């Protein structure tokens with residue numbers, strides 16, 4: 218964990234890490250990447266070596282999965298990488314006496330570290346899935362810890378035990394729930410994994426202000442599963458593509474990999490500037506070598522960008538529906554490049570009763586200076 222953090226684990230937390238064995242929080246069946254884009258089970262009883270190796274690796278582990286009729290697997294709970302848990306804890310700047318609300322109990326491991334350091338009576342954790350909540354309670358009890366684990370929707374916080382000095386979410390949101398601001402006093406800190414329809418990436422660190430608003434910046438780590446109830450359920454074939462549609466056709470010089478490839482900063486920027494649009498890659502089409510699909514959450518507009526396998530420097534574009542999705546993405550990418558291709562850490566966000574406002578800070582300026590403003594709630 219110290220290697221991943223690039224510094225020693227701070228003393229009180231090192232003690233908590235030693236006292237809270239991660240394997241005691243993992244279910245007997247965990248899910249590991251199968252190398253083909255899916256997950257394969259790994260069982261403690263039949264594959265003890267594989268299970269133990271995964272349990273003690275500093276990596277996230279899928280602990281619950283759902284599979285639809287087409288065999289599509291979706292992870293629905295995981296144990297975060299221990300070093301990521303510590304990063305969040307560090308960003309929360311916790312000290313003795315703090316009362317913490319965790320959103321997304323999962324295995325209970327994160328809650329256990331908090332409870333060990335702050336005392337069980339200072340920690341409340343909310344989990345939406347009753348089966349997971351029950352298992353987490355049992356895991357915690359087995360190591361002698363008893364933070365309150367509440368079964369419910371974390372977007373509502375937990376009024377009964379408010380106010381909280383800190384809120385740490387371990388599932389990502391697209392906007393900060395008003396309940397979290399209502400349940401924190403001025404000066405409280407919120408550490409919140411972020412997602413847009415485009416990408417799930419980044420962690421927002423906010424400070425609650427006396428006027429009921431909160432402001433802060435994004436940190437470039439964390440890719441947490443999206444809070445239940447926020448996941449888009451649209452399907453290209455089922456909801457968007459129809460026989461007889463006549464999409465407009467054009468060509469672009471912007472590579473689809475520039476906006477949906479390896480650069481997380483580029484993807485983060487597109488996600489902020491092109492609201493409610495998601496993408497998926499398709500490599501098995503008859504018409505193109507590789508295709509990037511774009512679609513909006515309203516399932517009204519779609520676009521595709523094709524690479525035909527030749528080095529022509531241009532790509533074929535089709536767009537259909539009221540929104541010209543590729544045009545929006547191109548414009549957003551242009552604006553981002555013109556601003557100097559700022560990384561995620563230069564973006565900030567302010568939440569008010571009216572909605573949330575994204576800022577882009579100049580590198581030399583203090584965090585609060587707005588350069589551009591975009592997006593409503």
Ligand SMILES: C[S@@+](CC[C@H](N)C(=O)[O-])C[C@H]1O[C@@H](n2cnc3c(N)ncnc32)[C@H](O)[C@@H]1O
Nearest residue numbers: 294296321323324327345370371387388444445
């Ligand atoms: C990455 S896992 C949590 C990891 C956990 N903190 C740990 O230490 O193992 C995210 C969890 O958030 C839960 N979750 C998703 N949506 C939620 C919601 N609306 N309210 C509360 N929990 C939610 C999921 O069921 C899942 O268990």
